[in-house]
Amino acid sequence: MKIMKEISRRNFIRQTSLSGIALTLGASVSGKTAVEIINAQTPDKMGTELMSWISIDKSGKVTIVSHRSEMGQGTYQAIPQMIAEELEVNLDQVTIFFAPANPKKYGPQPQEGSFSVRGWYKQLLQVGASAREMLIDVATKRWNVATSECYAKNGDVIHRPSGKKLGYGLLVEEAATLTPPQNVELKSRKAYKIIGKPLRRQDIPLKINGTAQFGLDKKLPGMLYAVVERSPRFRGKVKRFDDSKTKAIPGVKQVLTVKRAVFGSLFEGVAVVADSLWAALQGRKVLVVEWDDSGFDHPGSEQLASQMRENLKKPGPSPQFEAAFENATKKLEAVYETPYQSHSCMEPLNCIAHVQDNRIEIWGPIQEANWIQADLSERMGIPKENVTVNMTFLGGGFGRKAFPDYPHEAALISKAINAPVQVVWTREDDMRLGPFRPGAFYACRGGIDNKGQIQALQTITATQWLGEGWSPEPYPDPKPAGYNSGSLEGMPSPYFKAIPHYSFGGVGTRSPIPVMWWRAPMANTAGFAGESFVDELAHLAGQDPMDFRRSHLPDKRFQALLDQLEAISNWKSRGKNAGWGVAITECFGGICGHIVQVVRKTDGKLNINKVIALIDCGWYVNPDIIRAQVEGSIIMGLGAAIKHATTFNDGKAVHQNFNTYEMPRMTDTPEIEVHIMENDEPAGGVGEPGLPPFAPALCNAIFDLTGKRIRTLPFKLEEV
Template sequence: MARTSIASSRSAKVSRRNVLVGAAAAGGGLALGFHVPALEAAVPSQRPIAAAKGAEVNAWVVIGNDETVTIRVARTEMGQGSLTGLAQLVAEELNCDWKKVRTEYPTPGQSLARQRVWKDFSTGGSRGIRGSHDYVREGGAAAREMLIQAAAQQWGAKPGECVAAGGIITHKPSGRTVTYGKVAAAAAKLEPPKSVKLKDPKDWTIAGKPLKRLDTADKLTGKQVYGVDVKLPGMVSAAIKDAPIFGSEIKSYDEAKIKAMPGVRRLVRVNATTVAVVADTWWQAKKALDALPIQYEDSPHAKESSATIAARLKEGLEPEAKNVFVGNKNGDALAAIAGAAKKVEAVYSTPFLHHATMEPMNCTALYTPEKCEVWSPTQNGEGSLAAAAEASGLPLNKCEVYKMPPGGGFGRRGRQDYVTQAVAIAKQMPGTPVKLIWSREEDTQHGYYRPITRCRLAAGLDDKGALVGLHVRLSGQSIVAYQQPAALQNGMDSRMFQGMWAEPGEAQIGYSVPNLLIEHAMRNTHVPVGPWRGVNTNQNAVYLECFMDEVAKAAGKDPLEFRRALMAKYPKHLGILNTVAEKAGWGKPLPQGVFRGIAQHMGYGSYSAAVAEVSVNRGRVKVHRMVLGVDCGHAVNPDQIAAQVEGSVAFGLGAALYQEITVKDGRVVESNFDNYEIMRLEAFPKIETVVAPSGDFWGGVGEPTICVASPSVLNAIHAAIGKPVRSLPLKNVDLRSA
């Protein structure tokens, strides 16, 4: 058996499982019947792999004798609900009994051993469902056809005479029935159909319904095992400290000071800038690390601060600035604005932001010269596999990743730094499992932050108040330049213009402007940056939508009417804006002191809009009610979409109210929730969500609405106090009336 080597392991039990999974693929459908060893049964989290009992009809569907349907999900569930949504899509085509459905993750190693049968594991960009709905539905449909064919063969009937519903196949002429569990083993031996016809979404009975999540029960009892909860025999714990100034190399540290502290096993130099203490327990490791004197080499970044960064970004807003890229252009905006009857100008700014997942970064690794295993709360299982291979020096097929459910991701867990570190430590202790947990302080000060940007906008109005020209100049840091410089297009990061692109389909601007120029002055910093839920749509929607209100005001027009006049060529943008305006009662009287603001934007293939109702008393903001709408094309689980919309308000609006990562002496100043404040229940407005799928495309859900949360509130504040808010967070802004 050639695959034995792939699964070679110090654990015969694990290797046997992997061999069987591999063999099932090679043999085209050997039934998988696994013996679960007692130890692993006692602690189910130990090596969570795809190992459901029953017959594997295909990679996505395993059916047990007891009629249990196990659906395999490759994307990571980190709260966004796509585990349930993807299962709904498979179950819809499978025509099974939803009450019998459970799910499991295949591991990246299992997928690799089967020629990536589960395709993309990466979970970001709101792609979980829109990026895999076709092939997972085809997997469900193919399994259904194979089950029907197996039943028909058993009866000596034609498959065309049989129908399947609720996990039961019926032979229409005779009325005979058989359950999926009875024919699954036979079905698993059949050739899969060459093509399948997917259902029209209007006929859906499982997908499209607001079904309860499949992963709730264990989250209510403390039973859910997150990465930080992994327990392995003989396991030790590690606490870690990277250089406070990004990239500063360690000069020396005084190991003698902590060697004798309780529980301390060893000190590990993880890389040039990072040191870790390994101890019997994490608390012991953290205490020792806190007591360790560390000296760092001088850093070229030691003089960087929020002020030096702001100055660099301001320079990028100057007309003669260099290294400027054009993201969207038609006509001659500069000339149109110069010759306009009325001119409006403004400069906006947004800060660095941190993800602050509730579960700090962590990873458990077990290294031997033959195999490297990691327990990784990650948004990208295959990324963890690659990181484990690189850090261990072992080939990919000698590494394995057990995906632990992350306690929040929001983009942060698309990076693999915690895996690389855990493996680097575990490599120093072959055979001993090491659980690395970051302190909250380490997590806050070593993120991949939402990039800092500023934006200068200028608009020209004609004598009737119509927009004749718009110039948008962004200045600030690029994620692509930091993370994948090779992916820049002649130096340009086109994602900087997210939501302001000319091209339809993903993140298109929703306004027709006769003369338009949108540019980005690339101004990078030494601070690591990365995607943060909503990525550049957040900043761009604040800039564009708040400025739209300024221009509407200058034109003497209602903000909604002003937008509508520019949106005739963008019916889907306009559609969700109108839907939300109507639901919110735009234009209707409000209680004394309450003001409305509106915003719309597109990102992740979906169209979003929001109306906020806000009062400002003596500079204090209260958001009373928000109506948010999303047109995501198809709504697989409307209740979970609503949950994402609600959550996006906490994430987006919480940032606008309170959050900024600042830099002093080259390092991040903020360290914990006492100085990086998160929105709490008391501040959370009443949210009404309108899910309005228009049906002819597949858009994302996790991110699209976050970008309209802040500008709708900022525009309401503008209406309330009579002056625009151009700098975030609001905690730094004097909001007393002008």
């Protein structure tokens, strides 16, 4: 497959029209399944209310647009795989390219919330089916035969009685004049030829042979390079700088101040612009900047932890819950602590911007094209239709590359120097400047009745609430206690049916440290606290942890997952020589259960022997992608549990590279076994639900073997 490079949507449409009229189909932005035609020669006339995915030219070439970013999670494969199934073409017949930001044509384009399949599969299947039926309709009229006598296969329409066939390319011109059929009947799952099959990903060969274009690979004629010296205390202002030595570096063109928008604040820096990245980096090394760090707090990790512990005490009592808790037969209280984390994508942030008069064009590893387009339009005062955001492949994202701060900074520099510029963040820039996953503390209380059931459950959360950074209020400014939905992330919903008295609340901790979502936002910390505490309650009740969860998850779907998880792990046959831990979490439309097995090695140190994961994501596209995503989630969860954390000292991040922010290595990675539930449930999430169960399952396994409860992450496995 050859991927289209350096081609705008307008040029793509112009070029496809050279070989004849292309049939381009889309589904309405409103989410209806109605499908309409966009004529490739007049796309703007009918395209303002449409999203477009499929183009077929007269030669029979099929192009499928991927409107979501690809950061390793597999949408580059999954989106075309869904459309191609109903279109009746093989993926080796398809060219795929990324759509630029265009919400009027493609609808929402964020890569977040594990939404790409679960949010789009019905619409995309309908798009493929409608295109197929239109092509069949043209063929039946040419042959003067009944529609029931014809079918599509491998890009051809075939007449069953005679065996005659016509390729899509010979039918597309006439098909482009038809009114698309509405609500075409879709295939049953058992009729699928490519959905549900472990097809090889189309992006893997490109990434292996080096032709895949990531942000750093993109180059423009006349492009300059920039690196930015930014305040290590996040909110510091530039008091003054000395660039005399910087300007003496060959290749350095300009040195200028720049302010990038981070939530509700402007973070300042000094940009060094040069004709090569090397020159820009060398120029920054000798740049002298004096920062004004007054007017905001300079917290360290201990100060933040102390503040959160105090905030756990602030929510007022719930009389109804307190009465239920006091009347419980057995009671338990515990506090769980999780740290700040860096996103640490393998590809650091980078972005190319070219600002000209009343236009902006962006290229880079963009995770949320629509938001960045809208943000640049508003901040730069340029009409949204004049802001083009082009997505390249992403070397990881985890939420960080959905944020609009780094394209905004690049656009400001490009405007100031009147040239295209690529702004590159070094690994140290990327890891020490955030935004970070917030640290979080959870105070849990639970009571067991005389039947061994949870009678009362409470969780109080102290953390920097995601999104509070939009507020312009001065720091620190503690918010009053209250409910925040993030406290419930990761908790299986049937618990709320089984537990008669529950209470959730929390206090938002204020800090100048910027925080944002990190893979499985809030569930990655709340899931650890919740499923660790449920396990503690199971032991308080004297029950098997799996059976205890079964009695509190009164839902057929969860019961089926527990049955299969127990069967594939041989839970009931586990021996005494290993510790076994289980955890079940639900988030972003997916349910995932992990069983972790730990053993004591001959040298006395603990070792994670095996992880068994079972994910219920309902209707799914490609089992290989699912397994890869869950495996990656487990390894990422492993790192956050026993390897790395971002700590702060005097308002600055301590860990700036992988020498201190240690990543899991191959030798740390246990055997991982991933299973997928088969059912008729709607499509759910995959990329995020696979992470939250790992840490609690690991800690529950350690308790099973050692009798020691781990309530603080990260911890050193070799020291347990």
